[in-house]
Amino acid sequence: MGLLSKILHTGIVTEPLPAGDSEVVHLVREVDAEARRLFGRALGIREVDAGSCNGCEVEITGLMSPVYDSERFGFHFVASPRHADLLLVTGPVTRNMEVPLRKTYEATPAPKLVVAVGDCARSCGVFAGSYAVVGSVDRVVPVDVFVDGCPPEPAHILQGILTALRSGRP
Amino acid sequence: MVSQLSVGGSTLVLLGGLMMLWRRGVAAHIGAFTFQSVALAATMAMVGWFAGDWQLWAVAAALLLVKGIGIPLLLKRMERRFGSERELEPYVNTATSLLIGGLLVLLAYIVTAPLVSVSRLPTRTGMPLAIGLVFVSLFIIISRKKALTQVLGFLMLENGIALLAVLGTHGIPIIVEIGVFLDVALGFIVMQVFVYQIHETFESIDVEQLNRLRE
Amino acid sequence: MRALFFLMVTGYATGAAVALGLGTGPLARWASGLAAVVGAAAGLGLAAGVCMAGTGFSLAAPDLLASAGGLAFRLDGLGAVFLALTSLVAAPSALYGVGYSRALDGRPAQRQAGFMLNLFMLSMSLVPLADGTLTFLLFWEGMSLASYFLVMTEADRPEVSEAGQWYLGMTQLGFACLLGAFLLLPAGGPTTFVHLRAAAAVLPTGTRDLVFVLAVIGFGAKAGLIPLHVWLPRAHPAAPSHVSALMSGAMIKMGVYGLLRIGLDVLGGGPAWWGALVIGLGALSAVLGVLYALTEDDLKRLLAYSSVENVGVIALGVGAAFLFQSLQMLPAAAFALAAALFHAVNHAAFKGLLFMGAGAVLHATGTRNMNRLGGLIRGMPWTAALFLLGSVAIAGLPPLNGFVSEWLLFQALLPGIGASSPLVAVLMVLALGMLALTAGLAAACFVKAFGITFLAIPRSPEAAAAHETAWSMRTGMTMLAGACLFLSAASFAILPRLSAVAAPLVGLPAPGPVLRAGLTLQTPDGLAQMSPGIVAASLGLVVLVAWVAVKRFASRRPLRVGETWGCGRVVQTPRMEYTSTAFAEPLRRIFAEFYRPTEDVSIDFHPDSRYFVQSISYRSAILPWFERYLYAPVIARIRLWSERVLTLQSGSVHAYLAYLVAALVLLLGWLVVTGQR
């Protein structure tokens, strides 16, 4: 009972499309249109942590929260790369994660996209030069789009996914 | 119609007992008891309605007041005082307990068959379930370790007897029911003191701790 | 019919003679096997003839063993069903045996195996034909002994000789009970079943009850009803696989046959508790059988326990027939009996198939331990497909024959809920619950049996090198797979026959309850129908349409073959797979109170730190509790006695002579005492 009344009082907290940052709104509308066209508005995302500090993961979790609610665009996170259309890779690729990352890419059925999230994924960030790090994500798998930021905001991750959808024409 | 309703009502009352076997939390146990008492009061009122017996209405109202509201409140207070100890490891595990509960109900069905066949009352159909509740409550008292659970089993036993009386005799004289109530109230107070004492002595209301008294 | 009878006997006898006479080469194998196939075909023809014609077949041979009263044969509907199921398994087994026993070429064991196999099949075929005490017990014992020798084919392995001991012990215990039962039936005058029936009608109630209980023990031991099943999971795996197929498919059904013959035919049914007893044993066997099957890692032991389960399921139907008959619910009784008979025939088909499949696996890999198998579907595609069919059938899944008989049994138990006695109604509810639990667990069990054995990556080099078996073995399996399909598709035509067989046994006039409406099966009250054929056709059609639609409309991108997804781990080894033990783990935990497994975990730590583990060894065993509490004390007691007897063994000839004289004196004294009275 208590839970029900709380649900009723809270209402829908997802930020509606027309509100908030106009740039983000514009972007999100674009994402919506693109996703619809390319993947039938149903995009399975597989997250691969290739050695990140988990800062990016916190932001990615934000994508699933009631506020950003990426599910409304038909994005959902899946449990296996076999179900995925897009890989969301974070972190500098560590030696231990090099093979798993490659295997994940191979396991994903075509058409597939890769979005590398965070500064580390592009330049290894503070980990650059470490003996434990192989290098940026694109040294291991082909990357469609990099999302900068340490960590990037959820909105920017959305933007990255959009750009990937637009460029990586499957 | 009456027979359908009395089976339905008794089933709900019995389900309250089976819920005790199923759940583990103290709050859930109190909830099951409350549910059972309300269902019992409703069944009594239903029988009273069809029998045209105002006394049963009165009894139902009293029952609702005492067992549906009063005792659960007291129990919740007890729970707050002693902290909610869950029935984590009963002597018989939950799934087996439930199956035994089911078998007890079937047993009740078999043993009451002669009883039911002599009765002419339309409410007789619910009697096996009332006996079933009596068996299940006894099983709860035997198989559970926490004193609070056992108190609840005792209260449910009383509910079962009240249900049997209502269904088997089509209503009981109010004076008898008041006597029973007093009995229960007394028993409840004794139990409460008992539980309190156990808690004082052992810092827990697990009756297994009583084994230590032997030493 | 006479001709068929003689052809059958001649076929098996020729097979036996040829095995003895033609040496130990392929020629002997083939000749003896083919002769047996002829015998089995004739047996099937004889059974079909009796079933179709509806009239019995009888033949007296008073000159054979004349001093004991002579032999007599008669085949009625009930016998025909069991002769049919025996012949149904015998022909493929004989064929399969030709390929299977190639390993014995050039060894004297070959001779013995061929001879005993034919003798086994012959005496087993004659058991349902036997008419009268002597003939029945003679062939019964012949069947038991021949199968004992077959179990002991590889007697050099210690577990085989242990299995043989268990088997012999239980068989003889059962035989003693049977002897008692038959002797309690009045022996004066001719002992054909007709006479026994007339005599049994006037027996006092106590004697009738005793006869029935003895029959339940004697036949139950052969059928493998729990707790008399202990020989079964030992002897079946020890025997060569086609013999296991015969034993599981046909021989244990003879226990059911005997129970029906004595209980329903000769004694003509009894009080309600007879039925309740059989239902109780059946429910116990069904649930415990499948629970033990689930935790087995040995493929053939798993199948053996599954036979215990299926005999339990059959016993549920038989018990219901007894119970309904005593309650005067005759159509329901006939229906339950027909359902049980159909399940017996079905089980013969798929269990025979599965044992042969297991034999093919054993032949190809040399192991029965499922934790060392896997991936055989690539090396042995035929065996795999046939085993899969058998698994679906035995798991009771539509549209195969296992489901049909399970459906019939469910429907047959349903009227029991309507019985006026609350005790009977409750018993039926519990029996239904048990039956459903058994069906569910059987499905889990055969996912394990097929999945762990045939799918995924081979768990040992032997499994990886497995090869397809000889075509004679595959033909044997294919025949039984065909039988499974046929029994399902033609069930609407078979059931009325079985109903006609069952009806006179429970005291109904000949055609029995109607179990057919057009091409569908129907319950006697006409309220529920089912047609495996239509279900299969719809399923096939839907699958076909889906396949075509997917081909036509879905993406045409070619399939890409990749590595198994394992969260990116570097390499996959068979050790990462789920094993047979692991598969059963959830159920083993859920039923832990029942299994009471013993577990033994030992961990070796690194000498420097307890945080580093060098090795973990885990060992777990389940000792069935009736063995622990029922058999172990008895065996210990017998050991004790035999040790005491050992002290009598002085080795001196004089001592033995003294024993002889003492025995003689005692015997004479006893004669004198009884003679005086």
Next chain:
Amino acid sequence: MSPWLLAPMQGAVALMLAPGLVGAIRWMKARLQSREGSPPWQPYLELRKLFAKEVVVSSNASWLFRAAPFIVFGSAVTVTLLVPLLAVPLPLGGAGDLLVVVYLLLLGTFFLALAGLDPGSPFGGMGASREMTVAALAEPTMALAIFALAWGVGSTNLGQIASRTLSTPSEALAPGHVLAFAAIFLVTLAETGRLPVDNPSTHLELTMIHEAMILEYSGRYLALIEWAAALKLLVFFSLLGNLFAPWGVASVITPGALLWAAVTLALKLLALGGVIALVETHIAKLRLFRVPELLSASFILALLAVTASFLLR
């Protein structure tokens, strides 16, 4: 209109409604979680996408892995030909009763479990083992609930059960009926992989039951399996809806009656979906080894249902 058209019609309606049902439950759950959520038609889009994608098959997998999705899908669709979704009696009503429905669904589970074992992945084996455990333990409940239902009619024929409740509406509230409904509802949660037995939206392999078996599937095979899962949910819901409250089901075959039947069916599915969404918002997943407790509770309900039927005869 020929009654034989009814069977394919029911199949088509079920195929069309099933993804929508899953979508509607997801949408309602999202709303209860204060999210906007994906629209109810999202599963259709997902299916379309999956059918268009490439298929990757494990190198360890055999032909069984490729055949299983068709068998799973086929068994689910065949069931929709037998269950009274739109009308009673059905042309195929004589081919299969309630037991056939239950065991056909078990056939699908059987093959899915085998397909889970086939690629040799540890997750697949784990899923197969768990799924079969839950399925086996759910069987007794289902059987007893079926017989509680069949009690009054004396038959397990689906059409007759529905017709009886239609002709004597008071039966719908008979205690045996209500208890059997509750028992089958709990079994539905277990068999269709809903909370608290299995979390349909989990990403953690170790907590999975159903999902673990299909981790290896991709593209059109995955689409078939997802569609079959949705159909299974629809079948259980329509059993709950149309056997216990058969109002709206057409007993004469006219286009109007059938349309009305389709509309009421959709409403019943939505209502039950709402209940599931509420339940899933309220409770957490049970530990795997507490699932047997839930199933024995459902068994008790079924047992009480049968007992209540005894008492009222």
